[in-house]
Amino acid sequence: MPELPEVESVARALAPALARRRFGEVRVLSPSAVSRSPESLHRLSGRAIERIGRRAKYLIVVLSGDWSLAIHLRMTGWLGIREGLAPPEDLKHVRVLMELVGSGWQPPGWLVFRDIRRFGRLWCGPRNRIVALPEMSRLGPEPLEISESDFVARLRERRGRLKSLLLNQRFLAGLGNIYVDEVLHDAGLHPLREASRLSVSSAKRLHASIRDVLRRAIRAGGTTRRDYFRPDGSPGWFKRALKAYGRENELCRSCGVGIVRRIVVGQRGTWFCPKCQRL
Structure with missing residues (x-):
């Protein structure tokens, strides 16, 4: 399972590509990937991406309207971007597709969540509901922040x-x-x-x-x-x-x-x- 360094590396790699973009169409190909999400992932459509970070082993995408998207890669989850107007043709093990709408010079693309073993999860909703999730609310301090x-x-x-x-x-x-x-x-x-x-x-x-x-x-x-x-x-x-x-x-x-x-x-x-x- 990806640990803190892996999740931090993913967040840092995606940050420049996600900056100043917003979500368009959202396609949930595997409902189990979004089980227990406070809100439907389809409600991400139209929300601007403010930044992406990490909490423990979770990726946290901070969105406009005081919303967040939390992603846990678990054992085999992978998150990446495929540029282009059309969604990726190869959908093997793809669980969720999120269209990325650029601004100005940025090309269109898709944020792809792929997961072979189907253990990964995505949750979205108002920020206070995301931090209140059992998985998030019980976390201890960050290893790189605790004095x-x-x-x-x-x-x-x-x-x-x-x-x-x-x-x-x-x-x-x-x-x-x-x-x-x-x-x-x-x-x-x-x-x-x-x-x-x-x-x-x-x-x-x-x-x-x-x-x-x-x-x-x-x-x-x-x-x-x-x-x-x-x-x-x-x-x-x-x-x-x-x-x-x-x-x-x-x-x-x-x-x-x-x-x-x-x-x-x-x-x-x-x-x-x-x-x-x-x-």
């Missing part, structure tokens, strides 16, 4: 293993399996460490690692292992920089001595170096 002091305080108040806690979207929103493993490796912390027992210096180091790993992953366009691709179809290149995730039985790239191990924590595969990340 060091607030992070340390929240961490020391919570019981549980570091791996499970960092995956908890109510604790911190946007991290997933790949980046939790990479962050813990970068900070030299074992995934089974008890969060509330971390020293202040270790908690500060973890906060710094979260920010550093996420920023580097965003610059690389995210991590493509199988299903994630950017709007132009190119992969994210952070896979080349992975030091823990998916590297079972390989030599540790940090210490050059340890062999990366895989364990299961909270039903999630977890990779770490027993030399760098002692329990």
Whole structure:
């Protein structure tokens, strides 16, 4: 599932192309993709796109009239633009088509939501109804925005293993399996460490690692292992920089001595170096 760096990369890639455009015709080819949307996606027609951003793992398109469009890519969702007056001819796995009407020099086009496994979702409506959705209202603070002091305080108040806690979207929103493993490796912390027992210096180091790993992953366009691709179809290149995730039985790239191990924590595969990340 795309995590914070992948979703941020998609938002940044689409932002210039969506600027100063408005939605025209909307075609919902798979009703399940828009289930539980506060309003029909057809009501997007005529609304101007003010900007596109991100909240946790969700894309947020801010629209005129105090409306928003929220998109969750889930496992295999892809969002991109196909230029041209006519909609794309290849509709394989396409769930939603949204016409883009340009202004001035901008050509017409279509915002395409494609999803092989049909897990992705789109919701639209007044902004206050979007932020009130259960998926959105329960999210914790943003990893790149929370201060060091607030992070340390929240961490020391919570019981549980570091791996499970960092995956908890109510604790911190946007991290997933790949980046939790990479962050813990970068900070030299074992995934089974008890969060509330971390020293202040270790908690500060973890906060710094979260920010550093996420920023580097965003610059690389995210991590493509199988299903994630950017709007132009190119992969994210952070896979080349992975030091823990998916590297079972390989030599540790940090210490050059340890062999990366895989364990299961909270039903999630977890990779770490027993030399760098002692329990």
